[in-house]
Amino acid sequence: MFRSEAGAAMPLERKRDGLTGRFARFCKLVWSYRLSYVFIAPFVLCFVAFILIPVVLAILLSFTYFNALQPPRWIGWQNFLYLLSQDLVFLKHALPNTIKFALIVGPGGYAASFLLAWLISQLPNYARTLYALAFYTPSLTAGIAMTVVWLPLLTGDRIGYLNSFLLSIGAIDKPVLWVTSEKYLMGSMIAVTLWSSMGVGFLAQLAGVLNVNRELYEAGRIDGIKSRLQEIWYITIPSMKPQMLFSAVMAIVGTFKAGEIGAQLSGSFPTPQYAGHVMMSHIADYGDIRFEMGYASAISVFLLIMMYVSNRLGWKLFGSRGDE
Numbered sequence: 001m002f003r004s005e006a007g008a009a010m011p012l013e014r015k016r017d018g019l020t021g022r023f024a025r026f027c028k029l030v031w032s033y034r035l036s037y038v039f040i041a042p043f044v045l046c047f048v049a050f051i052l053i054p055v056v057l058a059i060l061l062s063f064t065y066f067n068a069l070q071p072p073r074w075i076g077w078q079n080f081l082y083l084l085s086q087d088l089v090f091l092k093h094a095l096p097n098t099i100k101f102a103l104i105v106g107p108g109g110y111a112a113s114f115l116l117a118w119l120i121s122q123l124p125n126y127a128r129t130l131y132a133l134a135f136y137t138p139s140l141t142a143g144i145a146m147t148v149v150w151l152p153l154l155t156g157d158r159i160g161y162l163n164s165f166l167l168s169i170g171a172i173d174k175p176v177l178w179v180t181s182e183k184y185l186m187g188s189m190i191a192v193t194l195w196s197s198m199g200v201g202f203l204a205q206l207a208g209v210l211n212v213n214r215e216l217y218e219a220g221r222i223d224g225i226k227s228r229l230q231e232i233w234y235i236t237i238p239s240m241k242p243q244m245l246f247s248a249v250m251a252i253v254g255t256f257k258a259g260e261i262g263a264q265l266s267g268s269f270p271t272p273q274y275a276g277h278v279m280m281s282h283i284a285d286y287g288d289i290r291f292e293m294g295y296a297s298a299i300s301v302f303l304l305i306m307m308y309v310s311n312r313l314g315w316k317l318f319g320s321r322g323d324e
Helices: 005-032 034-061 078-085 088-121 125-140 142-153 161-168 185-195 200-210 214-223 228-239 241-257 261-266 279-289 293-318
Strands: none
Touching: 005 034, 034 293, 078 293, 088 125, 088 185, 088 200, 088 241, 088 279, 088 293, 125 200, 142 161, 142 261, 185 261, 200 241, 214 228, 228 241, 241 279, 241 293, 279 293
C-alpha cells in the first residue's frame, strides 16, 4: 500500500504544529514569570560575564599558543602533554605542594571551623558574638595581618618575635629562617592560612549548629545518647549537612586558590627552591610574567578539574540525594 504525498505531509505538518504549540506555551509560561526573571537577571548576567565566559575562553585558549601579542594559534593537546610529562617545576613542586597544602589546610581548617563553631555555640549570647567576631576578623584583615603580625613574627633573625622567644627559653641555639628556608616555608604557609581560614564557612557552620532543633537532643537522651560526642555525631552533623556542604565547598575553593601567600612570606617569586610554589603560583608565573597565556590557561583548566573533583567528593559526603 502506497501513501500519497499529501498523506506523507500530514505527519510533518502535525509535528510542526506541535512544536509551534509547545514553543508558544513555553513563551507564555516565561512571560507569566517575567517579574521573577527580572530579579534574577543581575545574577545571571554577572555569572555569564565573570564566570561562564572566562571559563569557556580559558578552555579554548588552553588548546592554543597565545603570547598576548599575536593571535592565538591552535596546537591541540600540546599544552597538556607538556604540563603532564615535561614541566618539571609543575611535576616536582607545584602539583605536590598544592596537594600537600590542600590536604592539610582544607580538612584541617574545616575541622577547626566546625570545632570552634560548636564550642562558641555553647557560650552565652553576648560572649558568643564576641568570640565569633574575634575568629572571623582574621579572614577580613589577612593582608594587613601579613604585614603587621606574621612578617615580624617569622623574621629569620634574632629580632623576629618567634626566634626571640625560642632563643630566650633555650628551645633553639640560633635563629631559624622560617620563611626563606626550603624546610620551613611550607609549614609557615600552612600556619598562616589556617589562622585566616575562619571565614564565611565558619559563620555558616556556626549558624548551622545554632539552628539545630533542641528537641532532637532531648529525644536523643531518651533514646540512649549519653555523651556530647554522640550528640555531635548522631544529631548535630546530620542536622546541619547543608551548612557543612557550603563550608566544605568554600574551604576547597579557598585552599586551591591560595597561591600568593608563599611569595608574600618569603619576599621572593618564585619562592626559595620552589618550596612554596603551588599551582596558582605556576599560573601567575606563566600568565603574568612570561605571558604564555595558552599554557597558563591549560594549568588553570587542570586546576579547575581538580577543584571539580574535590567538590564532587564534598557533595558525596554532605549532600543529599535531592541536592545532586
